[in-house]
Amino acid sequence: MDRNSDAPMQRALDQARLAAGRGEVPVGAVVLGPDGALLAEAGNRVEADRDASAHAELLAMRAAARRLGTPRLLGCTLVVTLEPCPMCAAAISHFRVGRVMFGAYDPKGGGVEHGPRLFAQPSCLHRPETVGGVREREAAALLRGFFAALRG
Amino acid sequence: MDRNSDAPMQRALDQARLAAGRGEVPVGAVVLGPDGALLAEAGNRVEADRDASAHAELLAMRAAARRLGTPRLLGCTLVVTLEPCPMCAAAISHFRVGRVMFGAYDPKGGGVEHGPRLFAQPSCLHRPETVGGVREREAAALLRGFFAALRG
Numbered sequence: 001m002d003r004n005s006d007a008p009m010q011r012a013l014d015q016a017r018l019a020a021g022r023g024e025v026p027v028g029a030v031v032l033g034p035d036g037a038l039l040a041e042a043g044n045r046v047e048a049d050r051d052a053s054a055h056a057e058l059l060a061m062r063a064a065a066r067r068l069g070t071p072r073l074l075g076c077t078l079v080v081t082l083e084p085c086p087m088c089a090a091a092i093s094h095f096r097v098g099r100v101m102f103g104a105y106d107p108k109g110g111g112v113e114h115g116p117r118l119f120a121q122p123s124c125l126h127r128p129e130t131v132g133g134v135r136e137r138e139a140a141a142l143l144r145g146f147f148a149a150l151r152g
Numbered sequence: 153m154d155r156n157s158d159a160p161m162q163r164a165l166d167q168a169r170l171a172a173g174r175g176e177v178p179v180g181a182v183v184l185g186p187d188g189a190l191l192a193e194a195g196n197r198v199e200a201d202r203d204a205s206a207h208a209e210l211l212a213m214r215a216a217a218r219r220l221g222t223p224r225l226l227g228c229t230l231v232v233t234l235e236p237c238p239m240c241a242a243a244i245s246h247f248r249v250g251r252v253m254f255g256a257y258d259p260k261g262g263g264v265e266h267g268p269r270l271f272a273q274p275s276c277l278h279r280p281e282t283v284g285g286v287r288e289r290e291a292a293a294l295l296r297g298f299f300a301a302l303r304g
Contacts, residue, residue: 051214052223052246053205062203071204086270087246090239090263094204108275111242115275116268118238123260123267 001036008032008079009103009135011041015056016081016142019043026142027082029056031064034075034098039064056080057088061095072096081139083132086111089118093126101131103139153188160184160231161255161287163193167208168233168294171195178294179234181208183216186227186250191216208232209240213247224248233291235284238263241270245278253283255291 001007008030015028024044031039040063045054057080065071073095081103084092089111092100102112111118112130119127153159160182167180176196183191192215197206209232217223225247233255236244241263244252254264263270264282271279 046223050217050221050223052217052225052248053210053214053243054223058205062205065202065204069202071198071202071206073204085242085246086268086273087239087242090237090242091205094237094239096204116238116270116273118268121238121268 001038003032003036003077012079012081015041015043020146026146027056029060029080031060032077039067055088057084058091082106083110083112085109086116096126097128099129101134103134104136153190155184155188155229164231164233167193167195172298178298179208181212181232183212184229191219207240209236210243234258235262235264237261238268245276248278249280251281253286255286256288
C-alpha cells in the first residue's frame with residue numbers, strides 16, 4: 001500500500017465507520033510497515049472491550065508489534081482519522097513509530113498539535129514525522145454525526 | 153486491603169521484583185476497588201508481550217476494568233512503584249481512576265510531576281488525587297540496581 005496514496009486513510013476511515021456501527025466513538029487507524037505493507041488496522045473498542053485505553057491507534061500499534069514480534073515499530077507509519085490524544089501520542093513515542101498521518105485536528109482532546117503537544121516536550125525521546133489534516137473534513141464529519149446522534 | 157496501609161505498595165514492589173526477574177524494567181502496580189479489594193496487579197511486560205505500551209499501570213488498569221466489566225475505574229486507587237509516564241498518566245484520566253499513589257519520582261520520564269504534568273493541563277478532563285514518594289527509596293533502588301546490572 002503506497003503510504004503517500006489515499007488508500008491507508010481510506011482504510012482508517014472504513015475502520016472509523018465500523019466503530020460507529022458498534023456504538024463506539026468513530027476513530028480508525030492502520031499501521032503500515034517500512035515497505036508499505038498493511039500490518040494492522042483497528043477502530044475504537046473502549047465499550048466493546050471495557051477498556052478506556054482501547055483507542056484505535058493503541059490497538060493497531062499493539063497488533064502491528066505482535067505481528068512483527070518486537071515492541072518497536074521502527075520505520076512504520078501510523079495513519080489515524082483523528083489527532084492522537086496524549087495517551088496515544090506518548091505510546092507512539094514508546095513504539096518508536098517513524099511517521100504519523102492524522103485526519104481531523106482535535107483542539108479539545110488532542111495531544112500532538114494541542115494540549116501538552118507531547119512531541120514538542122523536551123523530555124520526549126522519540127519524535128515521529130507528523131502530517132495532520134489528511135481528509136480532515138471527512139473524518140470530522142464522521143465524529144460530528146456520531147455526537148449529534150448521541151444528543152438525539 | 154487498607155489503601156492507606158503499606159500493603160498495596162508492598163504488593164506493587166513485589167510485582168516490580170518479578171518484572172526484574174523477567175528482564176523487564178522493574179515497575180509494578182496494583183489497582184484497589186473503592187472498598188479496598190485488590191482488583192488487579194501487574195509488572196512491566198514490554199519485552200515479554202512485545203508491546204511498548206505494556207507498562208505495569210496500564211496492564212493493571214485494563215485487568216481491573218475487565219474484572220469490573222466497565223471501562224471506568226471510578227473510586228479506585230492505582231498504586232505504582234514509579235511516577236507514571238505521560239502515556240500512563242493520560243490513561244489514568246481516561247479510566248477515571250480516583251486516586252494514584254506512586255513510589256519513586258521520575259524526572260526524566262515522568263508525566264505527573266515532571267515533563268508535561270498531564271493532570272495540570274487545562275485540557276485534562278479528570279484529575280485523580282495524587283500522592284508521590286511512597287517508599288520512594290526502595291522503588292528507586294530497584295530501578296538503579298536494574299540499570300546498573302544492564303551496564304554490566
